[in-house]
């Protein structure tokens with residue numbers, strides 16, 4: 210009999226969307242391993258616990274409200290050592306990566322990362338990881354003993370995991386305070402000149418644009434379409450556009466009526482931010498680019514040729 | 524400040540990825556490999572720290588195809604030392620890699636290890652936090668904006684939506700670097716060639732990886748595609764779609 214423990218993630222005082230997605234994954238898996246679903250809430254609030262109704266139980270670990278990798282990892286380890294669940298599930302997120310890897314290494318638990326699906330068959334846990342920028346899925350057998358998985362965002366809808374009403378609560382003790390690592394402050398995102406989350410039409414550029422000066426090509430097209438220009442992360446990291454224009458996992462989530470992706474490969478971290486757009490049109494020279502799997506319309510070609518022809522037609 | 528930067532090669536994702544006959548891994552024989560871009564950011568950040576506040580940067584890589592090129596390129600970019608770890612598998616899982624690196628870092632000595640936040644084939648977890656756990660050092664993923672001062676380091680950890688947190692850590696520590704403060708520098712081929720004739724790559728025998736938890740691979744396959752995009756033939760077709768959607 211194996212239980213599934215979900216590391217409930219919270220950010221800025223709110224449960225993260227990932228927490229509810231994990232509860233959906235965990236519910237399916239718990240049936241397979243013949244156990245129940247427990248949420249482990251470290252440093253959380255009563256209000257958060259009251260939203261974890263999709264779990265059978267919540268274990269509350271006392272810790273500072275702001276995430277500290279060392280404190281939270283130690284708190285999680287103590288719970289896992291005491292309760293010995295079969296599967297510990299965390300998000301393939303900034304926090305989840307810290308916690309899951311630390312637990313796997315310290316407790317010698319096999320791990321599968323960035324999972325789209327976790328299931329059980331014949332007593333063994335199997336997980337499908339989304340790898341190589343979304344170009345390959347790899348199935349691992351995690352065996353019948355305790356294991357760790359991190360879940361990729363967006364593989365299931367979070368809606369099924371949202372159920373109000375606090376489940377039975379258990380005291381998971383107090384997380385030992387970190388001695389070497391100190392949380393200083395949260396830094397809220399800078400507001401940009403344009404709010405890309407409220408635009409009807411976005412022209413998004415990726416690394417395929419090649420150089421900073423050529424972003425002008427997209428700006429001109431966007432002007433014609435009364436759209437705003439957004440970008441993938443490498444464009445922001447290069448300093449070519451402000452962070453407020455970044456779409457994706459560490460950027461903003463957008464849902465415009467039309468998202469025109471120019472020279473964006475469609476890495477999972479980018480898709481996380483835009484795949485719910487009403488209409489996605491992608492232009493890419495690589496016919497196998499993963500962006501074409503989520504796009505509604507695709508064109509294989511050089512973005513500069515395509516934009517030039519579009520400008521001529523408009 | 525001694526900074527160690529492990530470097531890994533990953534397949535160039537723009538190319539077609541071939542699966543080996545085993546059906547369980549990529550066919551590394553035919554793949555075009557390149558330096559993991561996040562490792563390139565880790566190296567750049569290490570060099571930036573060295574240039575702004577002093578220190579010594581050591582690039583390490585597990586012996587394998589093209590490893591000399593990777594290490595000489597790191598030297599050409601400004602690394603002080605390059606170390607090749609021999610007798611280990613460069614395609615091993617991350618738990619094994621982390622064990623091997625923990626052994627190497629123990630021998631080389633380091634105040635700070637900068638690892639790329641992730642790598643394209645991270646099936647069994649991420650190298651940075653695994654390495655931190657095996658070294659029993661603090662380890663944090665998805666960081667940028669590193670500022671060392673004395674025996675401490677302040678840095679930003681990135682969350683979703685542009686939200687970040689600032690932390691301070693007592694060194695030594697392992698950081699999974701998301702992005703360097705500047706675009707990773709480029710080393711011209713001529714410079715790499717010149718370094719090849721003057722600099723030396725040191726060798727270090729891999730420590731035994733010991734017991735690591737293993738999740739065996741059952742199969743690798745490209746994702747089952749949904750309906751996928753309706754493929755258009757020309758820019759005019761895009762305009763047509765935009766008209767249908769009322770954009771133009």
Ligand SMILES: Cc1cc2nc3c(=O)[nH]c(=O)nc-3n(C[C@H](O)[C@H](O)[C@H](O)COP(=O)(O)OP(=O)(O)OC[C@H]3O[C@@H](n4cnc5c(N)ncnc54)[C@H](O)[C@@H]3O)c2cc1C
Nearest residue numbers: 415416417441442457458459460472473474478494495512
């Ligand atoms: C923790 C974490 C968080 C992340 N958060 C984000 C995030 O919020 N947002 C984000 O975008 N990424 C994020 N990333 C990075 C992500 O993994 C990818 O590296 C990134 O999305 C790739 O951007 P890209 O598609 O522009 O570049 P690439 O993957 O390099 O793709 C460029 C594409 O352009 C095509 N191309 C080249 N030339 C042309 C041309 N002339 N015409 C048409 N097509 C061309 C190529 O075929 C290729 O498909 C994150 C990564 C990590 C580890």
